[in-house]
Amino acid sequence: MxxxxxxxxxxxxxxxxxxxxxxxxxxxxxxxxxxxxxxxxxxxxxxxxxxxxxxxxxxxxxxxxxxxxxxxxxxxxxxxxxxxxxxxxxxxxxxxxxxxxxxxxxxxxxxxDSHTTTFGDMMTAYVEMLQSAGKISARNVENAIKKDIASAFPKLWNKPAQDIDIDDCVRIIAKLNDEGSPRQADKLRSYMKAAFTAAINARGNVKAPKVMREMRLILNPVSVIQKVSGSSNASDRALSVAEFRAYWKRIKELPEPRRSIAMLHVLTGGQRMQQLARVTLADIDRDSMMMRMSDGKGRRAKPRLYSVPLLPQALECINNSTGSGRYVFSSNGGLSPMHPSYISDIAADVCTAMAEAGELEGEAFTGKVIRATIETRLMKAPYRVSSDVLARLLSHGLGGVQAKHYAHDAMHEEVVEALEKLWRLLENQPEPSAQVYQLRASA
Missing domain, CATH: 3.30.160.390 (Integrase, DNA-binding domain)
Incomplete structure (x- = not known):
């Protein structure tokens, strides 16, 4: 040619x-x-x-x-x-x-010219480090850096990395904050801080990118920049019991595979959607009724494995949603994993239907609210599930030792009990109460 x-x-x-x-x-x-x-x-x-x-x-x-x-x-x-x-x-x-x-x-x-490594070279190397470590966030980080630094500040992008100062970094962060995106502004702050930290530590790390090893940086200009105000205002929205039951009733009436995927999301405790998307049939142990998952959040080099118990109703959902493919949470019979927004889109549609039917008591909600709702409702009477058990179920900061022995300690049974309570909550079934027997006095 x-x-x-x-x-x-x-x-x-x-x-x-x-x-x-x-x-x-x-x-x-x-x-x-x-x-x-x-x-x-x-x-x-x-x-x-x-x-x-x-x-x-x-x-x-x-x-x-x-x-x-x-x-x-x-x-x-x-x-x-x-x-x-x-x-x-x-x-x-x-x-x-x-x-x-x-x-x-x-x-x-x-x-x-290695001493004139640019700010852009350093940020590019940081993205490559994330990709090499298999971080799922790498693509989002790359897109944000490209849009909000490379395209928005080309002169800073081509400026020598050792000449970047706090004012340069503040310009990048302030632009996003002034545009009404404090969350994105703080993400860029954390990306730049992490990149400079990686470059500083690269000198003694043979696995670090060569670009970073040769920079000889000793100062991190982002380390003194404060967290952007308003960037992480967590929503305190949780569905009421009536709203939660209305949501459950509506997703049970959805066509497949939306029905089973949305139900399975609830029945496994509202796990994070990106983690659910990675679950395959090989992660389902039908004998012990467990679903293996991996948590890649945070700074860990390798995702931490943990297991979620499965109720019989959850196994039924898995049977209904999987076909000839290998992925459990899928919109096409398991041939490819669902997009992380798949469950959120379902929740948005159900939320709209609930609002039109007068079933919505508070503001509109998203798929993430389901996770918060499960935790909130199980902590309250009559269920009173402890925070330790919920931490096990929802993977809140579990350490390696805890995860390693998870399926073998007594708390595994307590997590199963918590999921059974969740089922009774959804189906509006009463909690079993203790039987009181009259003891006759001996003659």
């Missing part, structure tokens, strides 16, 4: 790998300028209103040349990675081409 113009984004994105193997394409104009097209990872995307797994190719630009009969290769960047464009790659390739004409070694020039 004719060589493409690699500075043209449309022509680059039209290139495809050879099956499952990466394929190299060379630029039509700049000698030595190429792009490596890899199959990429499977990603969920909506096709005709249905979530499907699609492989999106990855495009990594490079320059390959020769100095003193020695072949060298310099990686220029990946298309779309935090704003990197095909034009950026072509410009870098021309710079290297000019250096070669002057007899300069671009590899040495890059080494001497």
């Amino acid at each position: 004719d060589r493409p113009a690699l500075k043209n984004k449309t022509e680059v994105e039209a290139l495809r790998p050879n099956g499952d193997k990466a394929t190299v394409y060379w630029d039509a104009e700049i000698t030595g300028f190429g792009v490596r097209v890899s199959p990429g990872r499977e990603q969920e995307t909506k096709v005709g209103g249905t979530l499907k797994k699609v492989r999106k190719p990855s495009y990594t630009f490079f320059y390959q040349g020769r100095i003193n009969r020695e072949v060298f290769k310099v990686t220029l960047g990946t298309l779309g990675r935090l704003g990197f464009t095909a034009k950026n790659a072509a410009d870098k390739a021309r710079e290297i081409e000019a250096q070669l004409r002057l007899g300069q070694d671009p590899r040495k020039a890059k080494a001497t």
Whole structure:
């Protein structure tokens, strides 16, 4: 085929790998300028209103040349990675081409310029660290950094990382806060703080990205910036018992698989939706009636495994929602996992129907409120489930030792009892009371 113009984004994105193997394409104009097209990872995307797994190719630009009969290769960047464009790659390739004409070694020039690593280089390396650690949040972090730093503050993005000061960081955070997005503003604050911390600690970490190891940073300008006010005002909304039962009644009347997925969300205690999306049939132990889950929140390097007991009614929902696929929480019979917003969308529809029917006593609610409702209602009379048991059920800060012995200690039975109380609450069944027997006095 004719060589493409690699500075043209449309022509680059039209290139495809050879099956499952990466394929190299060379630029039509700049000698030595190429792009490596890899199959990429499977990603969920909506096709005709249905979530499907699609492989999106990855495009990594490079320059390959020769100095003193020695072949060298310099990686220029990946298309779309935090704003990197095909034009950026072509410009870098021309710079290297000019250096070669002057007899300069671009590899040495890059080494001497390592002390001028930019703020953007550091943030990009931070995202790569999250991706390498398998953090689910990596994609959201990357999108936020691209939109709210790279695109919004290009001069700061290209500023040397060691020259970034507190005022620069405040500008980024204040812009979002002034636009009425305190939550997003505080997220950017935490991302930048974590990136600087990682760069500072990278010097003694051989697994850290090379870019970070060579920065020699000693100060974190974000460490003194306070948490953004109003960024984490937790909602105190919890459904009343009447609202909760109305919600339960309505989801039981939904068509499949919405019915079983929404019911299973409730019957397993309102687990976090991103964690539910990862549950497969291999995580269901029907003999011990347990569902294995993984909690990747926080700074842990590996997700923490824990188990949730399953009531017989929950197993029935699993049977109804799974088909030929492997995922339990799925909108297409298990072929692919549900989108984390799938249950929230169901809750929003049910909330609207409840409002129209006059069943809503408070403000509108979201899917996250179901989790808070379960915890709130089980703590109150007549159920009085302890906070320790609820922590087990909802995975509130369980340590490794607790999780390791979870299925073997006595509290496992108490969690099962809590779920049985939840079932009776939903079905408006009375709590069993103790029988009182009259003891006759001995003669």
